């Protein structure tokens with residue numbers, strides 16, 4: 001709270017300035033606190049200690065409590081601090097910087113005869129004020145708003161609502177795709193039709209540039225649909241991290257839980273405090289670089305932390321089956337109630353759920369409790385640090401943050417008007433310092449626009465091509481930590497592989513899905529997104545626990561004791577966003593062409609009949625099955641006499 | 655504090671509770687104990703696991719007509735013969751002929767009945783593989799049932815493979831939907847544990863849509879079976895069961911007989927249009943199936959199987975489940991003794 005507003009803060013003020021030796025007076029004797037003269041004096045000195053003022057290391061390089069960033073009323077400022085002082089101390093001393101800026105603005109205002117709160121006063125000193133002049137009409141003051149009660153611009157208020165709808169829409173879309181990730185069949189489909197999913201259910205993963213970059217680093221190619229991620233990159237280059245504030249389904253979950261879940265501790269001042277920029281926010285950058293280096297070393301292990309992968313994995317393999325279990329049992333109990341209408345309702349809801357939300361039978365996933373536990377843990381962190389995941393851990397967020405520096409859209413602020421009310425911080429999503437007196441952190445901002453809506457003093461302005469006087473674009477990283485973590489990421493892969501899980505002592509239960517490429521190539525590609533496990537209609541695919549070592553965590557394995565693989569299915573190949581099923585897909589595209597010419601009669605190859613598929617594929621399937629058997633020691637073919645194929649075996653392409 | 659006499663407590667902290675308080679506390683402890691005892695007594699399961707599970711007891715689901723068809727055939731065989739152009743009669747025509755011979759659908763179905771048609775939709779196979787009932791046969795039966803005045807015809811089965819795939823690949827989903835039937839896929843919540851009290855089948859989850867009906871028409875496909883040698887009508891009732899029914903294969907003949915004792919359909923219509931001659935029950939090779947253009951309709955499922963097995967070159971004496979069923983009086987394995995008509 002501001003010194004001018006509440007008595008305790010004024011006492012604070014007195015306490016801080018009653019002596020030059022602030023440390024001594026910290027404990028504040030009553031006599032000092034009530035010393036009116038001292039308070040007066042301090043007002044003259046414009047020094048106070050703000051309980052919430054925090055060191056911002058990347059601005060000042062200092063640790064510990066910092067002095068006031070700005071306290072004087074704007075009218076006082078110009079006479080006290082010469083505008084010329086501005087350039088030199090700006091970098092080191094935020095207080096001086098703020099004063100200097102205020103001075104410049106105020107003198108300009110005075111020169112132009114403009115009211116302090118007129119709209120275009122926000123145009124910072126140095127830009128040409130004439131352009132803004134025609135818009136200079138006083139804003140209507142909203143008595144319900146705190147402070148000066150200046151409402152945010154209409155456009156921003158609208159945009160905030162657009163953002164909310166966008167978040168709901170994209171979360172809904174994500175859930176829709178997730179629910180459609182599974183085969184439900186249809187009465188409309190022809191019996192001969194190949195069974196495929198009608199929607200691009202893996203779309204969110206395809207648009208994920210972190211996934212794309214990882215796989216580019218590990219395989220040196222952009223796989224098919226992952227080209228979409230360039231679109232998301234373009235969006236970031238224009239608007240900054242709008243993906244985080246407007247689109248990301250996992251982020252929306254955190255936004256929601258940070259909104260409804262704060263503990264008593266996490267409200268008010270503590271919440272404001274938590275929403276200030278903290279040093280721990282760098283962790284996500286270090287993690288991200290470590291993961292990228294790890295993929296360069298040959299493993300797309302970063303998918304463990306990719307938010308979209310987590311959302312698919314945790315909701316698809318944890319939340320939905322758990323709900324199915326609970327609701328299924330509950331409704332079955334209800335259906336036993338000997339009242340007809342109750343039974344009907346229970347049965348109808350079971351039918352509905354079984355055909356839309358989940359499948360007709362319970363799905364089980366190998367050791368999925370761990371996945372669910374981690375989801376709940378990370379959601380629970382929102383009680384203490386809003387959007388903990390996004391601020392501290394998310395590698396996709398930091399990846400976009402790296403590119404946000406080029407964004408054409410951004411924030412300008414007029415520090416002079418800021419009253420330090422901290423209202424902008426209450427609902428800040430990114431913890432990117434929107435308040436006056438410090439620089440805005442473009443790489444951390446989620447572009448949620450809550451701060452501009454909240455500010456009653458007209459300090460914050462979002463606009464295209466903003467000046468960069470009060471913003472920092474680049475993530476502030478410590479070079480040595482960065483190098484160390486990136487090196488650790490690169491080194492982790494050989495370190496993990498000298499453990500006996502890949503080259504030696506291969507785990508007998510590590511049976512990969514059909515069509516999987518060779519194990520090293522598989523680890524290069526698989527991002528542990530769980531799409532394949534979610535889609536498998538027979539519940540055959542499961543997230544590995546530690547069967548494949550740490551590196552193999554949550555990669556798909558086939559557990560035949562739970563479900564079997566229907567070899568004409570290959571849905572897991574269809575949904576995999578990273579092409580670990582590459583070869584199967586290639587063959588399928590050939591098969592699609594063959595299917596067009598329906599005249600081809602069924603052909604018998606080595607005892608099996610293939611119809612509507614080309615022989616090439618049939619042969620390929622055969623040879624594939626043989627290789628798979630050889631690789632995993634699957635049961636040998638029962639047929640002893642192998643007939644000669646009708647056409648000579650075709651050499652494997654590539 | 656040493657040797658503190660009770661009459662003179664050293665500290666008020668050592669004072670005794672009042673009589674009233676002591677009584678209240680004793681009553682509290684006693685109440686909890688009594689409550690626990692009462693609850694345990696109320697839900698005490700004396701008989702061990704499962705004794706109190708199901709109240710629905712009943713050993714059969716009998717959908718047969720009470721009075722036998724007076725002068726109709728009891729076993730009708732419709733064989734399609736190729737005409738001069740080499741064309742076989744359409745499936746619907748064959749089904750109609752067979753059903754008419756045993757009395758016509760109107761004889762079996764009353765106006766307003768809810769009719770269940772139970773085909774075999776067990777496998778993720780196309781009709782050409784002949785592992786599932788021919789969709790045209792199913793559609794024909796559904797049509798006949800509607801024509802006879804059924805209020806609702808339901809097509810359902812508990813599949814072995816993934817149900818959605820089976821229903822779609824078998825073509826039955828589309829075919830039945832097109833003629834207006836309600837198609838019900840198996841789902842866990844549609845099973846209810848039922849006491850069957852049979853020889854090997856004691857208590858099993860039963861697929862309720864198949865038994866909640868006025869009339870049940872069994873529409874199996876005749877095919878080879880690796881364990882049971884030949885299966886059609888009686889084995890088709892495996893689709894009624896849920897749970898781990900694969901374990902029944904240890905004792906397959908008895909369980910088939912048990913199921914046939916439990917389920918007594920109104921009518922049995924065996925599809926032998928295309929018959930799987932070997933590698934049953936799942937097949938997978940087109941060459942294993944042969945066109946036979948035959949429909950068998952009967953009110954006696956045992957006789958239908960006893961006759962049907964001759965199609966794949968089997969003999970009734972090789973099928974133990976027929977003898978068991980015959981002994982139990984479910985039907986007769988000597989189909990010649992029935993009124994047989996070939997149409």
Ligand code: SF4
Nearest residue numbers: 244248251390394397
């Ligand atoms: S930081 Fe990560 S999880 Fe959060 S919104 Fe951005 S991309 Fe999504």
Ligand code: SF4
Nearest residue numbers: 418419421422424455
């Ligand atoms: S920028 Fe933030 S702290 Fe400053 S006046 Fe506006 S809402 Fe208050």
Ligand code: SF4
Nearest residue numbers: 536565566569570572
């Ligand atoms: S191909 Fe096999 S493992 Fe893959 S989704 Fe289909 S049934 Fe599951």
Ligand code: SF4
Nearest residue numbers: 526527529530532576
């Ligand atoms: S193999 Fe499965 S978990 Fe791995 S990337 Fe493909 S769909 Fe995702």
